[in-house]
Amino acid sequence: xxxxxxxxxxxxxxxxxxxxxxxxxxxxxxxxxxxxxxxxxxxxxxxxxxxxxxxxxxxxxxxxxxxxxxxxxxxxxxxxxxxxxxxxxxxxxxxxxxxxxxxxxxxxxxxxxxxxxxxxxxxxxxxxxxxxxxxxxxxxxxxxxxxxxxxxxxxxxxxxxxxxxxxxxxxxxxxxxxxxxxxxxxxxxx
Ligand SMILES: [Zn+2]
Numbered sequence: 001x002x003x004x005x006x007x008x009x010x011x012x013x014x015x016x017x018x019x020x021x022x023x024x025x026x027x028x029x030x031x032x033x034x035x036x037x038x039x040x041x042x043x044x045x046x047x048x049x050x051x052x053x054x055x056x057x058x059x060x061x062x063x064x065x066x067x068x069x070x071x072x073x074x075x076x077x078x079x080x081x082x083x084x085x086x087x088x089x090x091x092x093x094x095x096x097x098x099x100x101x102x103x104x105x106x107x108x109x110x111x112x113x114x115x116x117x118x119x120x121x122x123x124x125x126x127x128x129x130x131x132x133x134x135x136x137x138x139x140x141x142x143x144x145x146x147x148x149x150x151x152x153x154x155x156x157x158x159x160x161x162x163x164x165x166x167x168x169x170x171x172x173x174x175x176x177x178x179x180x181x182x183x184x185x186x187x188x189x190x
Contacts (some may be wrong), residue, residue, distance in 0.1 A: 006057035035169030102131030
C-alpha cells in the first residue's frame with residue numbers, strides 16, 4: 001500500500017487562516033502508516049519536501065516533480081493508495097463534517113461508501129464528495145489501484161483525529177489484509 005500526503009509540509013508561519021498546507025495531514029498520515037505497518041501491511045509513506053505554495057502536488061502540473069515520480073514508482077508494485085489531507089472547519093457547508101472522502105466519481109466506489117458508513121457507525125460525521133481534480137488518486141485509479149482521498153478536520157481534538165485514523169486503519173486491515181482484494185484489472189497486469 002501507499003500513503004501519500006501531498007500537502008503535508010508546513011512552515012512555521014502557516015496557520016488555519018492562510019491554510020497554505022494541510023496542518024494535521026502529516027501527523028495523520030504518519031499515524032495511519034504506523035498502524036498499517038503494525039498490522040503487517042507492506043506500506044510506504046510519501047510526503048513531498050516542497051510546500052503547496054511552491055507547487056500543488058495533487059494537480060497535473062506537478063507530475064514531473066521528485067515526489068510525484070516517487071509516487072509513480074511506488075504505484076508500479078503497490079495495489080492500493082490512500083491520499084491523506086486535512087481542512088479547517090467552517091461554519092457553513094461544505095466543510096462542517098469531521099471527515100470527508102473524496103471520490104473521483106459521481107457514483108462513488110463501493111469501498112468509499114463502505115468506509116463512510118463505518119465512520120458514521122463510529123459516531124463521526126462523514127460525507128463523500130466528487131473530487132475530480134485530485135491528480136494522485138485519479139492516476140492511481142487509472143493504473144488500476146484501489147484509491148481514495150481522505151480529508152480530516154483540523155479543528156477536532158487530537159484524540160478524535162487519532163480515532164478517525166484508527167477507525168480507518170481497522171477498516172483497511174479488515175478489508176484488505178487478505179489477497180482477494182486485488183483489483184482484477186491490476187491482477188491481469190501483474
Ligand atoms: Zn490537501
